[in-house]
Amino acid sequence: MADSVVRVGFVGCGGIAQQHFNALSQMDSVQLVAFCDVVAEKAQDAAQRFGGRAFTDVRAMLDSVELDALFFCLPPFAHGAEFLAVERGIPFFVEKPVGLDWGVIREIAAAVRAKNLLTSVGYMNRYRRGINRVRELLQIDPPILLLGGWVGRTPQARPGEGIWRWWIQKDKSGGQFHEQVTHTVDLVRYLAGEVVEVHAYAAKGLNRLAPEGYTIEDAIA
Numbered sequence: 001m002a003d004s005v006v007r008v009g010f011v012g013c014g015g016i017a018q019q020h021f022n023a024l025s026q027m028d029s030v031q032l033v034a035f036c037d038v039v040a041e042k043a044q045d046a047a048q049r050f051g052g053r054a055f056t057d058v059r060a061m062l063d064s065v066e067l068d069a070l071f072f073c074l075p076p077f078a079h080g081a082e083f084l085a086v087e088r089g090i091p092f093f094v095e096k097p098v099g100l101d102w103g104v105i106r107e108i109a110a111a112v113r114a115k116n117l118l119t120s121v122g123y124m125n126r127y128r129r130g131i132n133r134v135r136e137l138l139q140i141d142p143p144i145l146l147l148g149g150w151v152g153r154t155p156q157a158r159p160g161e162g163i164w165r166w167w168i169q170k171d172k173s174g175g176q177f178h179e180q181v182t183h184t185v186d187l188v189r190y191l192a193g194e195v196v197e198v199h200a201y202a203a204k205g206l207n208r209l210a211p212e213g214y215t216i217e218d219a220i221a
């Protein structure tokens with residue numbers, strides 16, 4: 001164990017959290033000490049695998065366990081507990097997209113800024129060597145046109161795969177642009193600067209295997 005250990009807690013122990021668990025649990029300088037999920041079994045499963053305690057309520061977790069850092073791995077509609085981290089001055093990582101409610105997102109950002117808190121977002125493409133080489137080149141020779149795209153499958157009905165339930169609902173995920181193409185938007189901002197004007201068109205009807213309750217678009221330009 002390293003001399004200085006960072007005690008990490010998780011809010012949301014679903015799919016992407018597993019990737020972070022696996023990476024962090026291999027670091028000597030990190031100890032996974034607390035796991036929170038509204039589905040108790042998910043938090044308990046993580047606590048069993050990595051040690052630490054399981055919770056279903058974020059406030060109860062923060063009241064009971066001393067943490068140096070928090071990971072928020074929540075679906076877009078479920079954000080807001082970041083305020084509790086800010087109140088307590090706990091630096092945090094949040095998975096993209098950072099939320100769905102523009103008002104809440106702006107308030108969290110303002111609170112983070114006011115506290116000068118260390119935070120990070122899961123826009124991992126920013127950290128790729130190739131992307132940073134492109135960024136350097138574009139600074140020397142600025143582009144006049146940049147084309148970005150995201151080609152992925154649309155969620156289809158698969159029994160037992162709970163993730164689709166929020167992803168296929170526009171009022172929960174924000175739709176494909178917000179949930180997936182956000183990576184492309186982030187890259188455009190990283191490589192070429194802030195957006196000043198937007199035009200958007202959406203299409204539906206491609207996904208013939210759409211599960212019941214599917215309210216998102218299939219393609220967006």
Ligand SMILES: NC(=O)c1ccc[n+]([C@@H]2O[C@H](COP(=O)([O-])OP(=O)(O)OC[C@H]3O[C@@H](n4cnc5c(N)ncnc54)[C@H](O)[C@@H]3O)[C@@H](O)[C@H]2O)c1
Pocket residue numbers: 011012013014015016017036037038039042073074075076078095096097122123124162163179
């Ligand atoms: N950076 C990437 O490339 C990448 C990859 C996959 C997912 N993600 C993002 O990570 C986020 C989560 O995706 P996922 O695949 O892990 O979803 P998931 O549905 O598998 O997991 C989300 C977990 O959060 C829990 N949860 C929901 N509301 C909660 C609350 N209020 N408090 C505590 N727990 C709560 C759910 O029970 C679930 O276990 C999404 O925003 C997604 O876009 C990012």
